C-alpha cells in the first residue's frame with residue numbers, strides 16, 4: 001500500500017516536472033527505456049526510490065500488478081513504475097503512453113508450451129571479490145556459485161520445469177588461469193549445474209578463451225552441441241555454432257561470437273592473422289584491449305570482443321531459410337550483443353551489422369539473447385520486430401541479490417520472469433509492432 005502511494009507520488013512528480021521541463025524530462029536509454037534527464041529530477045526520483053526501499057529487487061515489476069512501464073534511472077539500480085496512462089516527452093517528440101494491458105497476467109493463467117532458464121557471465125573463481133577493469137563495478141567471484149545455486153533452486157521449484165538452461169558464456173573467470181585453477185573452477189561450476197537433471201546449452205565468451213584453447217573447448221563439456229541424441233547441425237569443424245529444437249516449431253541457434261577473434265586462435269594461424277589485420281584497421285593502440293576511441297560504436301574493436309566469419313553467417317542464413325519455410329520461431333544466442341541499442345558499444349560484436357543484415361532477411365527470428373555487458377540491456381528492433389536482450393551478469397551481482405531468468409514460451413510470445421536485478425519482459429512474436437509492444441517488452 002505504502003509502495004503504491006510512493007509510486008503515485010513519484011509519478012505525479014514526474015508529470016508535474018514535465019510541465020516545468022518540457023524538453024528534458026524523459027529520453028530513451030540504450031535499452032529503449034525512458035530515463036529521466038534533469039539532474040534534479042534524477043536526484044528526486046532516486047531519493048523517492050531509495051526511501052521506498054527502491055532497490056530493483058524490491059520493486060520487481062512482477063509484484064506491481066498492472067504496471068506496464070518501468071523506468072530505469074541511469075546510474076542507479078532503482079526503478080520507477082508507471083501504472084497509469086499519460087503523456088511524456090521523449091526528446092522533442094511527444095509520445096502517448098497507452099493504457100495498461102494486463103498481458104503478462106493473462107499469460108500467468110495459461111500453461112506455457114515450454115520454459116527455459118537463462119543465466120549469464122557467472123565468471124566463477126575461488127578468489128576474493130575484486131573490481132572490473134575500470135574499477136567502477138564490484139565483482140563477486142566466489143559468491144557467483146551461490147547465485148547459480150539460487151537459480152537452480154528456483155528453476156527446480158517452478159511449476160513448469162525448464163526444458164533446458166541457456167548459459168550465455170563466461171562461465172568461469174580468466175583469473176583462474178593465473179592460479180592454475182581453470183579445470184578445477186570449471187569442474188566446480190559444471191558439478192553445480194549437473195546437480196539438476198536439465199540439459200544446459202553453453203555459449204562461449206572471452207573468458208572461456210582466457211582459460212582454454214579452442215581445440216580443448218571443442219572436446220570439453222562446454223561443447224553442448226555434442227549433448228543428447230538429437231541431431232544438432234554444426235556450422236563447421238572448429239566453429240562452435242549449432243541449432244536445436246526443444247519443441248516443435250521452435251529453434252534455438254547458438255552462435256560463436258569469437259569465430260573471428262584474436263582469442264582462441266593460434267598466433268600462427270590464418271584466422272589469427274586476419275583477425276589481427278581487421279582489429280588493427282580500427283584500433284591503433286599498443287594494448288588492443290584498450291578501445292580505440294572513447295565514444296561511439298568504434299569502441300567495439302577491442303581484443304576482448306570478436307565476430308562471425310562469412311562461413312558462420314552463410315550457415316546461419318541457411319538455417320534461417322529453412323526455419324522461415326517451416327514458419328518456425330527462432331531465438332539466436334550469442335555471448336556478444338549484436339544490436340547497438342541493446343548494449344554499451346564497447347561490448348558489441350565486431351561485425352554486428354553483418355549479423356543484423358542476415359537476421360533482417362528472415363522472418364523466423366524473434367529474439368536474440370546475449371551476455372557480456374554485465375549491466376544488461378534490451379531493445380526491440382523497429383524494422384524487424386526482433387527482441388534483443390542482453391542479460392545482466394551474475395559476476396557483478398551482490399551476494400544478497402540474484403541475476404537469472406525463467407522464460408515461458410507461448411504460441412505468440414515469450415515471457416521472461418527475471419529474478420533479482422533482471423527485469424521482467426515480454427517478447428511478442430509479431431513482426432509488425434506498435435510502440436505499445438516495444439515499450440511493454
Ligand SMILES: Nc1ccn([C@@H]2O[C@H](COP(=O)(O)OP(=O)(O)OC[C@H](O)CO)[C@@H](O)[C@H]2O)c(=O)n1
Pocket residue numbers: 132133134170174206207287289290291304346347372373374
Ligand atoms: N580497458 C580494458 C578492459 C579490459 N581489459 C582486459 O581485458 C580482459 C577482459 O576484461 P574483463 O573486464 O574481465 O572482461 P568481461 O568479459 O568480464 O567484461 C567485458 C566488459 O563488460 C567490457 O567492458 C581482461 O584481461 C582485462 O584485464 C583491458 O586490458 N583493458
